[in-house]
Each structure stands twice: as C-alpha cells, then as structure tokens.
Amino acid sequence: MARFQAPKGVSEYFPDRSTYFDYVRSTIIESARVAGYQLMELPAFEDTELFSRGVGESTDVVRKEMYTFEDRGGRSLTLRPEGTAGVMRAVIEHNLDRGQLPVKVYYSGAFFRAERPQAGRYRQFYQVGIEAIGVADPRIDVEVIAVADRAFKELGLSKYQLEITSLGDVLTRQNYLKELRAYIATISLDDETAARAELNPLRLFDDKRAEVKSLMSDAPVLMDFLTEESAKDFAKVQELLRLLGIDFVINPRMVRGLDYYTGTAFEFVHSELGAQTGIGGGGRYDGLMAQLGGQELSGIGFGLGVDRILLACEAEGIALPEGYGLDLFIVPLGTGDAALTIAEELRGRGIHVDLAFGDKALKGAMKSADRSGATYSMVLGADELESGVVALKEMKTGESSSVTLSALAHELIERISNFGEHS
RNA sequence: GUGGUCGUAGCUCAGCUGGUAGAGCACUCGGUUGUGGUCCGAGAUGUCGCGGGUUCGAGCCCCGUCGAUCACCCCA
Known part of the structure; x- marks a missing residue:
C-alpha cells in the first residue's frame, strides 16, 4: 500500500521545530494579551458568501484561492482564507459590539488558500491576528501596529521593516481610482495585465516585472488625494509611531490584498525570505461591519503569518530562549x-x-x-x-x-x- | 493556473558512458556492573517518490504522475 502523504502545500510542525513554532506563536499572542486583547475562537469554515462579500469579489483570494465545498444540506461553505471576516460575523451575530467599545480580540489558527505553494507560502498556514472594533482613533491604529512590533522585537528580529500608508476614505478612493484608471488607459499593457487592472487598478503597483514598474512610475499616487481629515489622521499615526520609537517608512504604493481596507494600512516586510517578503499586515476597515449587515463601526486589525515569522527567525539565526524546554x-x-x-x-x-x-x-x-x-x-x-x-x-x-x-x-x-x- | 530545478537509509548526500546501492551524521547494543557529551567496536535500516515504456539488464534513458523547491500571477 502506498504511504500516505500530507496534502500538497500544507505547513506542518513536529519536534523539535514545533517547539520553535509554538514559541513564536505564543510570543505574538502574549504581545496581544498584554495590550488587553482577548481570545476569539472561531470556526475554520464559514458561509462562502461571508468571504465573497467581506473580502471582496475582485480579490484573487475570492476569485481563485478559496477552498469551497458543499455540506450535506447543500450549503456552500468555505475554509477561511483570512480572519477578519469571521471575527466581524461573530461580533455582529452575538452583539458583542453592544457593550463597551472597542471590542479587542485576538485569534490564532489555520487559514487556507489554494495557491501554488512556494517558499513561505502554504495552502494551510497559520496566522495570529487581532482586531480592535468600534473606535476611530489614530491611537488605536498605532496600538495595533505596536502589538505586532513588540512581538517582533521580543522574538529578536531585526531585519524587518514597517511600511505604512493611508488608503483614505471611500470618497477619496473613488476620486483616486478615476484618475488612476484614466492614467492606465494611456499606457499599453498585455491582455492579462489589462484585465487585472480592470478589476482593481491598484494591483498594478504590486507587479514585479520591470516593464510594468516603469510604466507605473508616473502614475498618480493615492496619498495625494487624501481628504484633509484622512491626511490629519495619517500625520497623527506617524507622530505617534515616532513617539513610541517604532521605525517605519511610508510606502505610497502599498497594495493590500483584501478590498475592505480604508485609512491606515500597514505591512511588515522581512528582507531574508525570498519572494514572499510580507510577515504580516493589516489596516483600518471602516466599511466592513456595515457591509456584513452590522452597524456602522470602524475597526482595525492585523494578521501575522506565523510560518513566515518562524522562517524569518531562522533566517536571522535566532535561537530558542534559555529554559524553554525541560528543567x-x-x-x-x-x-x-x-x-x-x-x-x-x-x-x-x-x-x-x-x-x-x-x-x-x-x-x-x-x-x-x-x-x-x-x-x-x-x-x-x-x-x-x-x-x-x-x-x-x-x-x-x-x-x-x-x-x-x-x-x-x-x-x-x-x-x-x-x-x-x-x- | 504558468515556467525552471529536483525526488537514493531517519537526516545530508555520493553512485562513472545503463551491469539489481554506498558514505557521513543520527539510532540500538557493547567496551566502562551507578552518570550523558569525546573515543573504539558491533548492529539494524532502503519497494532508489509512484506507474508505465525502451533494454538481455534501469537508481541512471524515455513518457506520465505525485511531491518538494525556486520564480511569475497573488499573498501571511
């Protein structure tokens, strides 16, 4: 009989590396807990529509990376490709947003995307995420970033960089997209790329091909379109990051993979991971709750990739701390x-x-x-x-x-x- | 989904122009009757990823397939 193999592209951990994995994950969770975030334990699958509506129909995640199946009752279910939509669903369903705000929660678990596996990219992978819901205040944006940054510093990572930007409010985005589409209409792209641009023109900023990069170098940048209020919030975020001693660079061309982001968006990138540089990212999502049938509440959160952070620790030669094992x-x-x-x-x-x-x-x-x-x-x-x-x-x-x-x-x-x- | 590279012992790998497998490390036991790491000795271990083809004969050549890896699209 043929020996069983794990399904293609899944990440799995066993001794001794699992100890290291557990240490990385616990360190991140502890950083969230010391900031008052509490555990949210959620199902690994949800109604398919929660993701198509929450994550966004135009995203690759929804269009071609979801593990979708039908249960015996004929319901369409999907293994969660990310964590925020599920948290929002639970908050709305159980009226968790009717008490004290913000609601501050963290989650930890496996997520699923049907992509071609690659270094640091798996079909089942692990994330720890936090969400702070119900308060629109640049300070909480910075708190969320600080939770991630503290975890990285606690782990001893140094070759990472925080990139931030502001995606502005809904109106800003509309105005900007109009300009961007107009610009893209003036350059020539191959069919596939043009189709992608049609779906979401922002994605062109993420293209790694040199031709595309140079074509996009003169494109209008979203940050120039920020409303006065968005610009003020963004300035405040930067001021607070400096106050807390958290290094960052502004990346006006940052693209987030999920459609729900507005306002502050950020990404942590690591230099030693090959093509997959992102070890975590997040941002503000002011329209998401309402989009999913809840009240109009803003939120902000992040998702950190535990597999990639472990790889980053190993790439930097960071050892497990003394006394982590048997006494x-x-x-x-x-x-x-x-x-x-x-x-x-x-x-x-x-x-x-x-x-x-x-x-x-x-x-x-x-x-x-x-x-x-x-x-x-x-x-x-x-x-x-x-x-x-x-x-x-x-x-x-x-x-x-x-x-x-x-x-x-x-x-x-x-x-x-x-x-x-x-x- | 597209392309490149690669699958030999638990791990890292060697294996000539095709002649039915080897090293190091790790493992078990012993040298040392109650003290590990070093040293010495002995031992166990493989459907050569899987399926088919060519051949008198395939780990090696050909086709397919599964998986890994790297890159692209994209992303944690």
Missing part, C-alpha cells in the same frame, strides 16, 4: 514507580520534567537525559530513595550537588531562571 530529566534505576511519582509531583508545581521509561540501562538513560535538553538530571536508585538525598546534576557543566528529595521542588524553582515564563 529536569530523571534516570530511574529499578525505581520506575517512585520516579514517576516524583515527576508527577514536580510537574504539578509547574516544573518541566521527563524521565526514562522501559527500564533503560543507565548509560542509555543518561544519553536520553542529554538528548532531552533538560537543564538538570538526577539518577534515582535504591540508595537515593533510602537516604532521601539525590545528586542534582547540571548537564551543561557536569557539576552536581546534593539535594534532599523533600527540598527538590523548591531547589529547582530557585535555580531555574525564567521560571514560569515557558509554562
């Missing part, structure tokens, strides 16, 4: 029952403990201790049980010191730097 590895010598009992006791106090199973010989068990990456090891034989004293060995230095079993938990907690941070 203690127990090597039993015919004392399996006692070893398991002690392990469970220590685990109950939050200490990360593993032990050798299957009556392994001492040498093999010590090797396991070594491989486990545990900070400490201890041999537990009849002598130790009798005397109640064990030799706690620090694996890195090879030095060991005597500790009584009754003081073991206390001693470990004392010694473990960062205790609790990795639990």
Whole structure:
C-alpha cells in the first residue's frame, strides 16, 4: 500500500521545530494579551458568501484561492482564507459590539488558500491576528501596529521593516481610482495585465516585472488625494509611531490584498525570505461591519503569518530562549514507580520534567537525559530513595550537588531562571 | 493556473558512458556492573517518490504522475 502523504502545500510542525513554532506563536499572542486583547475562537469554515462579500469579489483570494465545498444540506461553505471576516460575523451575530467599545480580540489558527505553494507560502498556514472594533482613533491604529512590533522585537528580529500608508476614505478612493484608471488607459499593457487592472487598478503597483514598474512610475499616487481629515489622521499615526520609537517608512504604493481596507494600512516586510517578503499586515476597515449587515463601526486589525515569522527567525539565526524546554530529566534505576511519582509531583508545581521509561540501562538513560535538553538530571536508585538525598546534576557543566528529595521542588524553582515564563 | 530545478537509509548526500546501492551524521547494543557529551567496536535500516515504456539488464534513458523547491500571477 502506498504511504500516505500530507496534502500538497500544507505547513506542518513536529519536534523539535514545533517547539520553535509554538514559541513564536505564543510570543505574538502574549504581545496581544498584554495590550488587553482577548481570545476569539472561531470556526475554520464559514458561509462562502461571508468571504465573497467581506473580502471582496475582485480579490484573487475570492476569485481563485478559496477552498469551497458543499455540506450535506447543500450549503456552500468555505475554509477561511483570512480572519477578519469571521471575527466581524461573530461580533455582529452575538452583539458583542453592544457593550463597551472597542471590542479587542485576538485569534490564532489555520487559514487556507489554494495557491501554488512556494517558499513561505502554504495552502494551510497559520496566522495570529487581532482586531480592535468600534473606535476611530489614530491611537488605536498605532496600538495595533505596536502589538505586532513588540512581538517582533521580543522574538529578536531585526531585519524587518514597517511600511505604512493611508488608503483614505471611500470618497477619496473613488476620486483616486478615476484618475488612476484614466492614467492606465494611456499606457499599453498585455491582455492579462489589462484585465487585472480592470478589476482593481491598484494591483498594478504590486507587479514585479520591470516593464510594468516603469510604466507605473508616473502614475498618480493615492496619498495625494487624501481628504484633509484622512491626511490629519495619517500625520497623527506617524507622530505617534515616532513617539513610541517604532521605525517605519511610508510606502505610497502599498497594495493590500483584501478590498475592505480604508485609512491606515500597514505591512511588515522581512528582507531574508525570498519572494514572499510580507510577515504580516493589516489596516483600518471602516466599511466592513456595515457591509456584513452590522452597524456602522470602524475597526482595525492585523494578521501575522506565523510560518513566515518562524522562517524569518531562522533566517536571522535566532535561537530558542534559555529554559524553554525541560528543567529536569530523571534516570530511574529499578525505581520506575517512585520516579514517576516524583515527576508527577514536580510537574504539578509547574516544573518541566521527563524521565526514562522501559527500564533503560543507565548509560542509555543518561544519553536520553542529554538528548532531552533538560537543564538538570538526577539518577534515582535504591540508595537515593533510602537516604532521601539525590545528586542534582547540571548537564551543561557536569557539576552536581546534593539535594534532599523533600527540598527538590523548591531547589529547582530557585535555580531555574525564567521560571514560569515557558509554562 | 504558468515556467525552471529536483525526488537514493531517519537526516545530508555520493553512485562513472545503463551491469539489481554506498558514505557521513543520527539510532540500538557493547567496551566502562551507578552518570550523558569525546573515543573504539558491533548492529539494524532502503519497494532508489509512484506507474508505465525502451533494454538481455534501469537508481541512471524515455513518457506520465505525485511531491518538494525556486520564480511569475497573488499573498501571511
């Protein structure tokens, strides 16, 4: 029988890399939590129309990248290609926007797009996102950006860049698009590109071909069309970013892949990832709630690509922090029952403990201790049980010191730097 | 969806102009009867991605297919 393979283009993580993945994801989530964002756990599939309406009919995501299927009741469902539409649906459906505003939530999970896989691009990929709904204030725009930026700094990333722009309000966009279409009508494009321009002329700014780039170099830029209010908000966003010490560049040609963005839009790009430079992005979406049948509320959020951020960390050679793994590895010598009992006791106090199973010989068990990456090891034989004293060995230095079993938990907690941070 | 490159042991890879598989690392056991990493010895491991074709004979050539990878469209 042929061996099963994972479906094409999915990202999956297993030891030891899964530990690194988990660390990256937890770091991002923690950055959201310290800013008061709370978990939203949502379905991986939704009514297809939620995405076609929310994300936008003209986007590639909706036109050719959705995993759509019919359930047994004949409903058309789609595996979520992004997170914001689902959050909006849940907020509207459960009236979460009827209380205190803003509603601040985060989500984390798998998303699905039927694209050709490539470095850092998967058909099932992971995002952590946050949304702040119900307050139109440049300060919250900056807070959202700061949550992402803090996560990147916490991870130790340095080769990334924040790009920002303002897409203006609906009226601005209409005026601008008219001008842009007029400009595009004056240049000559191949059929396919022209068709794309027809659908959404902004996309031409994203084209990587040199010919197209030079043709677009004289195109009108949206930022020149901003209304006074949009321009003021955008200036405020920049001022606040400077105040918080968050570096950025203005990219007036930034294009977001989803149609719902208005006002502030931003993207984090990383220089070491090949063709897929984006590690996260987001922006304000003032018309989306109403578009999906809710009240007129503005919102802002981001989605960060966990797979790509992990790749970025690896590309920059960032190691997992000390003390992220096991604290203690127990090597039993015919004392399996006692070893398991002690392990469970220590685990109950939050200490990360593993032990050798299957009556392994001492040498093999010590090797396991070594491989486990545990900070400490201890041999537990009849002598130790009798005397109640064990030799706690620090694996890195090879030095060991005597500790009584009754003081073991206390001693470990004392010694473990960062205790609790990795639990 | 389009194009380039590539699929050999758990991993990284070698394998000549076609003659039915090899190295390093990792793994298991031992040298060392209660202390890992170094060293030495021994051992296990493959439908050579899959299917078909050419050939006396295919890991190698041809076709198809699946997957990976890189780029394009696009995006996290």
